[in-house]
Amino acid sequence: AQKVTQAQTEISVVEKEDVTLDCVYETRDTTYYLFWYKQPPSGELVFLIRRNSFDEQNEISGRYSWNFQKSTSSFNFTITASQVVDSAVYFCALSDTGRRALTFGSGTRLQVQP
Amino acid sequence: DAGVIQSPRHEVTEMGQEVTLRCKPISGHNSLFWYRQTMMRGLELLIYFNNNVPIDDSGMPEDRFSAKMPNASFSTLKIQPSEPRDSAVYFCASTPGGAYEAFFGQGTRLTVV
Numbered sequence: 767a768q769k770v771t772q773a774q775t776e777i778s779v780v781e782k783e784d785v786t787l788d789c790v791y792e793t794r795d796t797t798y799y800l801f802w803y804k805q806p807p808s809g810e811l812v813f814l815i816r817r818n819s820f821d822e823q824n825e826i827s828g829r830y831s832w833n834f835q836k837s838t839s840s841f842n843f844t845i846t847a848s849q850v851v852d853s854a855v856y857f858c859a860l861s862d863t864g865r866r867a868l869t870f871g872s873g874t875r876l877q878v879q880p
Numbered sequence: 881d882a883g884v885i886q887s888p889r890h891e892v893t894e895m896g897q898e899v900t901l902r903c904k905p906i907s908g909h910n911s912l913f914w915y916r917q918t919m920m921r922g923l924e925l926l927i928y929f930n931n932n933v934p935i936d937d938s939g940m941p942e943d944r945f946s947a948k949m950p951n952a953s954f955s956t957l958k959i960q961p962s963e964p965r966d967s968a969v970y971f972c973a974s975t976p977g978g979a980y981e982a983f984f985g986q987g988t989r990l991t992v993v
Contacts, residue, residue, distance in 0.1 A: 799980045799981075801980075801981060803984075809969065809986065809987055809989075810984060810985075810986050810987065811971060811973075811984035811987075812984075813981050813982070813983060813984075816980060816981045857923065861980050866911060866928065866930070866935075866975065866980060867913055867925045867928050867936060868913075868915075868923075868925070868982060869925075870922060870923040870924075871922075872922050873922065873923075
């Protein structure tokens with residue numbers, strides 16, 4: 767069975783601080799995909815990134831970066847120089863080639879204070 | 881691209897009534913998913929379709945829930961009869977063939993009183 771754990775329920779930082787959101791996953795599959803989604807206060811779910819299990823290269827997109835470590839089954843997300851607009855709930859998710867549907871973690875609520 | 885379109889955005893209904901939620905996936909996407917979000921259970925898959933065929937409905941809570949996808953551009957999720965515990969935000973999402981990232985609609989916030 768698949769499982770995604772986001773142990774941080776809520777994080778509060780002050781603008782311009784760096785913040786890392788943790789994600790740990792469990793799966794028996796050798797081929798799988800990891801995702802991050804953002805849910806702002808307006809409620810929609812916004813896709814941020816997909817990573818497949820064969821690609822452990824870290825990725826950077828502007829102020830966002832992702833660290834995938836297969837050895838520790840982790841896929842952490844870092845926001846550099848956080849901004850108030852980053853305030854949202856962030857979900858980590860997992861799928862495999864057999865079951866295309868996403869298994870979500872419980873989410874981390876990030877509050878960025880001005 | 882209009883994205884995934886869900887209707888209605890909000891629905892308030894009385895216990896026992898039938899509720900129908902609607903979804904139009906992104907054109908060309910061949911997989912469609914229904915998810916439910918609640919405080920207690922988070923985001924959970926209800927059902928998903930591939931090429932209009934239901935593939936996995938193991939998340940459908942009980943027989944009161946049913947979903948259809950009569951064609952590639954439309955899906956419905958029906959609850960009959962509705963109960964207060966069905967109150968949640970229901971999301972529809974679609975995925976293009978060969979990809980795995982799902983694109984979500986705005987959601988339908990259902991309140992059953």
